[in-house]
Amino acid sequence: MDLSAAMLREARRRAVAEDLDNVVFEQADAQVHRMPQEVFDVAISWTGTMFFADVVAAFSNIAAALRSGGRFVQLVWQEPARNEWFCDFGEAMAAGRTTPVPPPGAPGPFALADPDRIRAALTGSGFTDVVILAQGAPMCFGADADSAHRFVSGLLGWMLEDLDDQGRAGALRALRASLTRHEQPDGFFYFFYASATWLVKAVREA
Template sequence: MTSTLSVDPANAEQARAWDGDEGTYWAEHAELFDEALRSYRTRFLTATAVGAGQRVLDIGCGTGETTREAARRAVGGRALGVDLSAPMLRVARRRAAAEHLDHAAFLQADAQRHPFPAQSFDVAISRTGTMFFGDPVAAFRNIARALRPGGRLVQLVWQAPTRNEWFGAFTHALAAGRTLPTPPPEAPGPFSLADPDRTRALLAEAGFTDPGFEALQAPMCFGPDADRAYDFVRGLLGWMLDDLDDTHRDRALAALRATVETHEGPDGVAYASATWLVTATAV
């Protein structure tokens, strides 16, 4: 983590990961991560309804694909992508510069506490980035403060693990027969906003109204073929193998290889997935 990054203590662990090895891995595999969510792209962007002249805040922007998409639509306006990860933001800046998107900017900051100018954005968006807040009420309240009255929040979050085949397949393979501990459903992580009732309550407490939830289902692609998908997922989730001996490690990797081969098809290695498209309005 860089010395200039001010992080809420509740987000310290996330900052260490995203501004460290995990963020570096995402930066190095930006195209695969973006491709994995490609099936949600059109619906998500349509829901943001970004138009000419608007000011857009992209929370957890990663390597900047959604920020760049917003900037293309916000002609005469601006799009600011915010993330904890310096490695991913370097990729984001490079790609925006290559496209001459001068009104797209990127900031390494903790959106939970960063002092955005009040009422300075028309819409806040996030593609699978809001589930990692240590204190989601504080984070959503800070985002609401940055939006003008009537400004919109549009976020894509995962539905429950049982609705996401990819999660079950990979964790089962890499468990190698172990019973892995299940994190509390409200802990920061991919599924912390999977319960609409909880998310609705968090948004209301933070100052948002009119929450809407649209259930989406789409294939999630992890690579163009089994070899690429195997290498990608192994690198992404290899930490799950750290406490295994050689025999169980080989067993886990064989199981991972088997599941990606089973899911290989003409469009790559695809698994079923499910998200919520969540919308809300700032008071």
């Protein structure tokens, strides 16, 4: 389940490539979508739950779809300062500007960076046995400079919208310089940045 049609197209493509015929893809908002009640054993989210407008409402909806004792597992980003990729890319694309910082807890990549907020949201949504584990791993952004540059500049293209041509060109040069600094030939992948996440596990109350 995802809001993004593009993400679902890619998921379907991968399922076909792997000969998976027991998967259903649905474009919907898990915060409000009416899912089958008390039928699923596990719900999994990979860096997605931070974007819910109302985390408690979303987690409650997910809990209602799980059987008693069902598990909810999610991966969310830790604070920005611990994610080198975000700091480096943000600095490059800001082109010397001071970019606004969203208020704590506002929907966005780091809305669930605070473990206390995660616990409160889960326990307030019908979950128990909450476990939050710190994870750290290098994050790869491409197998060559051009593909990595295209991916990141597309992902953060919104940061260039109010720049003039000279400013945009400078930001894109700074982005390429950042990628060059992080070039680490290692077989297939080349551009690694430090990242930090929380692996969150919880169980639906009986």
